Amino acid sequence: MISILNTYEAVETEKVSLWFKAAPVQKFPENGGACVKYKGMQIAVFNFTREGTWYACQNLCPHKMEMVLSRGMIGEDQGEPKVACPLHKNSFSLKTGMHLNGDLNSIATYPVKIENDFVYIGFSE
């Protein structure tokens, strides 16, 4: 299980070596998320329409190691965009991956870009 956790490492935009073409934008609900598969990894992608931004992070909640974050509600805490895990409402910053209402490990976040109505997720390999 721990090995699953270790497969997710945060990627900074400037370190992206590969932009993975995930799916067309309309596949992602407004102000909600969906899950993308990339090489055995599960990435949660959020279409934060109210902010006009896109975010991506690991789908795995580090609390009980379940692949569920893409099904969580998104929102904002004092301006910090976040996702709340649907299982126990642990909230993580969508910008930094930090756990906002406790002290779990941070989750890995990934850069997202939109080109020609397609969602791309950035990885560094």
Added chain:
Amino acid sequence: MKTVIVVGNGMVGYKFCEKFVSKVDQASFKLIVFGEEPRVAYDRVHLSEYFENGDAERLSMAPREWYQENNIELYINERVTDIHRNSKTITTLSEKTFNYDYLVLATGSSPFVPQINGVDKEGVFVYRTIEDLEDTLAYADKIKKTVEKPKAAILGGGLLGLEAAKAVMDMGMEPHVVEFAPKLMPRQLDTRSSKVLQVKLESMGINIHLSKATNQILGNGHVIGMEFGEDDVLNVDMLVISAGIRPRDELGKSCGLKMGTRGGIVVDNKMRTSDPNIFAIGEIALYNQMIYGLVAPGYEMAGVAVDQILGMEETVMAAEIDMSTKLKLIGVDVASFGIPFMPAEKGHSIIFENKTESLYKRINVSHDGKRLLGGILVGDAQDYNMLLQMYLNEMPLPKNPENLILGSRGGQDMSFGSAMDLPDTAVICSCEAVTKGQICCSVKDDGNESVKAISKATKATTGCGGCKPMVDDLVKETLKSLGKVIKESICEHFEYSRQELYDIVKLRKIEDYNSLLDEVGKGHGCEVCKPAVASIFASIYNETANRQATIQDTNDRYLANIQRNGTYSVVPRVAAGEITPKQLLAIGKIAQKYDLYTKITGGQRIDMFGAQLHELPLIWEELIAEGFETGQAYGKSLRTVKSCVGSTWCRYGMDESVTFAIDIENRYKGIRSPHKIKGGVSGCIRECAEARNKDFGFIAVEGGWNVYICGNGGANPQHAQLLAEKVDKITATKYVDRFLMYYIQTAPPLTRTAAWLDKLDGGIDYVKDVVINDCLGIADQLDSEMQYLVDTYKCEWKEAVENPEIRARYTHFVNAEDTDDTIEFVSLREQKMPKAWV
């Protein structure tokens, strides 16, 4: 530098240290403390709590480090054996010698063990220290292994004795309280109130034996019984003695201090003994020829001794010490204040007694009817604080003083004013001597706006805790007087309560979350306000969770209950638990096909676990084809209406409970509410459907249905309360329609009906007024709003499987047909379960 030695590390000894270090410059005094027990001072008043949690640490007055931090030299497990007044030294059991400038004796008391033949037998204990409790507990455990239904006697029916009876009962033994006097708690209660308390305690399984003088304790080596008269014997397996206290004054005696004839070290109002360098405080101090066995006077004595040593000579002990007490004894309120028993020549008594409810209230009033002199409360001591304050502050009595104990019965005469009417000098917390003025100032000037903050700042409520309700009132009232309103906004994005948002949505006809946030909120929302607002939309427009899916909690978003490994469970509606064999077969077939774990739920239906996201529409398609519809097990909505078989099959049934339950479940199905709602219908008062722990319940009785509301199982079980009696089905339904609608419109988010009623001003009577008497004039509106919800019901799963766009949400990946390969199951009793969490 001067040295102060404190002998005794009990509650009063500790309080001396606390007050001393808070006032003194540490360079000029050195404080040395000796305690004979193996642990630092603990709260003996709440000793029986040790049974409930077994945590001795939790009873500590302060941790060991506290003494260190305050430069107090602490020696525990070290008994002081001699005082040498000439050389101003003391010696300890381990023959260490210490010098003092001032000596403070706070050695407290020991249990009084009467000289009864056989008192030294095995199985005879006292009740005073944690060690006593541990010994008693160990013996009780031993007895329980050899004796079936063991009995234990408690010698002494005073305050501590009854506490000990509770402890003994918690140990699993049958308690027998044996008291010499003809009444319980002879110091606090009169004969009639003792009788009321006795009936109550006996109903709880505590046996009471009054007017019993014990001749001898029977048994060969270990106790087997107590003999009172010749043929009067009580067989017991253990005996706990709680027959009062004796001051631990041997140190004073041996060094020649002036003693009372029956023990105790004589002190003046400065707490000084006959030696001006030696003080005595707490239960060894004989003040006004009395030993005071209560915490509050002990603390006051500690304060006086501190000030005297520091040269503040004007601080002295009050001439009269208030012995008022209030306690919860085995769950029963008992309180007495002022002069509890009063001779007729001093005043009149007003007495109210109701044995069926275990209530006794007595107040003693001066002859001219103007002053309260004292009183006794058993069963309900809610008004104790107010009565005590009226007595202590000599406040004028209302015109009809009986209202003080009976409540105002019609008319304009309010019995109590608010706590704010008390003078500023009124002592609210007598343990810590905190006045009303200090509390209100702390709220106003220092911004301590909660009971917690007040207790940190002033120490009020940290002693016995009895003043908590009054401190709470003072904080709230003071805040109110400052114009501060405690705003119940639902989260940082909306500065409104749920009820306010409900009205806004309805009046402005707002239909989606983003518009509401733009119009009356701020920011981008969160997981608190989104589902709360979704619930409001559902209650007003009856829209299903499918339209605004991303503001729903995950269960509503996918119309299924998310379970441990991120899979879901599926529950079709089985109204009232009535199911045909054909339906059972259909469920069985489908569960088998999709390899689902099945279990009967507490709500009389069948739950199928372990479905993956992409399987949900497939499963539901088949269920719907078999005639099922969604059971909303995932929603904050009506779950089930549980029923017994009623008069159709049951030989006791008074009416058809199944039919009624099916009708009701179908009536309210799909209705979203602040929290889940459960119902029950029982065909007779045997109540097999457990309707009285449901949010609403109907019970058939001779001549109609009784309607109950606001019951709750769960973490805080609560019995439902009677809304109406013997009404017909139509009326019963109408009342529940209105009640549910009113609850839906006014409750805060995620508040069950029981918690809602607890907070509702006026409680059940107010709900009756709204629902039955229509005091708000909204009954018609509630009726039509409910009817709209009933008429516009649709199965949201049918909507989901028939709509390709909604159906498309049920995939794990947006870019692959694959399923989640991290989900693992293991087998369990021929079914499956999620692999355990790491």
